[in-house]
Amino acid sequence: MQTPLPDYLAHVIEACDIDNSGHLADYIPELANANPNRLALAMSTVDGEIYSVGDDDIEFTIQSMSKPFAYAYVLQQLGIETVLNKVGVEPSGEAFNEISLGNDRRPKNPMINSGAITTHSLIPIKDDLESAEILRQFMSALAGRELRFDDAVYESEVKTAYRNLSIGYMLRTVGILETDPVDIVNGYIRQCSILVTVKDLVRMGSVLANGGVDPKTGKRLLNRSVVRQVLSVMMSCGMYDAAGDWLSTVGIPAKSGVAGGILGVLPGQVSIAAFSPKLDEHGNSVRGIDILERLSRDMGLHLMEGTPSAQTIVQSHYRTGKDASLSVYVLRGVLKFTEAEMLLRILQAEPMDQSTIVIDLTQISIIHDVGKRMFLEGIDRLIDDGHTLLLVDPEQRLDHARTHKDRTLHVYQDIEDLIAQLKEAEK
Ligand code: GLU
16 A cells, blocks of 8 residues: 555645745845745655655755754854854844844844854854855755755845845944854855755754654764754744744744745654745745644644654564464554554555455554544555455544444454454464
8 A cells, every 4th residue: 555645745735736825035136036836845754754745856945944954063063052152042023134133232043144144153164165065065964965056046145135244244243253244144145045855855854853863874963952952943933023923823843944945843753844935924935834834733743732752653563374364563652643654654565465454553552633544544545455454452442443434444352362263264
């Protein structure tokens, strides 16, 4: 069977496609040339499985979504204290490009431009590389491929960067920037011009979701404390002056960029990236917001909904019976979105044949609504593939034991008895 996740993601972007409101960012002239109809969505699970739909191979500039990664880089190099001396962590409630400082004369946080320009100034230069090149290499390591700069977008923004330059001069005046503000602002703008796809973004996000370890390679790229700091600031300050609204409706730490991308990272669970260039009045992608709202709601991803559960769901899998014709899965733990996705992915490997599959839910402690829906959907697909499905569920947590296609499931009380019965029948 095929896991239903790609179908679900395709359904989400189809539903969001009809909203044509918003406008292209035009204060960077090159961005006004973007195709406004582009729409893409990708998701990476915490163990690094990537699903994507729509314009998922189209590159666009990372813009402000580079800010959490630049922040992560300097935190990792310099330590949290040193960085906090220069940039605060308070939500600003202001537009991203506000020319303002906190009362202590530090930029309020690293997600607005004053804080991001300061963060950029802290990149320790090594091997004679330019600061933006250092970040490009760092982000390429997170993305698992060589990312490149968009020179046209960079040139176009540098030519019209009056506002960011005023922020730079203000920061230099109060001593927050210690060298030439023009060089620093140019470096920051170059950092914003790195090209990514939604698949790159979710891969980069999966390192954050996974506590700093790249789930694809098992390599630790960031300290756990750095990841916690970055995600906290994304949660409180990532969506500019819409941050409070975002926390209550979506509840996923996120960062948007004016090219139309939004990256959300839910620790221990998933990273999600959406791309569509038309923006709302806060500078956030209109369809991107709609997509993340839907995913959060449908999949129970709001951060305040509960702590991530243990992720191992299949305690054991074995084959038994004549010619190993019975495939038995013993499940354990909590069945929420993450675990259901993993289970469906494992079940996907079942060969398309008439064999019998036994799934034992006895040791499942909680079945979350989304876990149940996904599980039943998977069962329907296995039956469609020709399998016979037998469940062991002594507490009868699957309401009425019926699938979405209204099939009655065969539910048993005890795994040992069931296997014994099946073997007897084979004789
Ligand atoms: N390069 C853009 C700027 O500094 C990034 C803004 C954004 O993506 O929100 O104005």
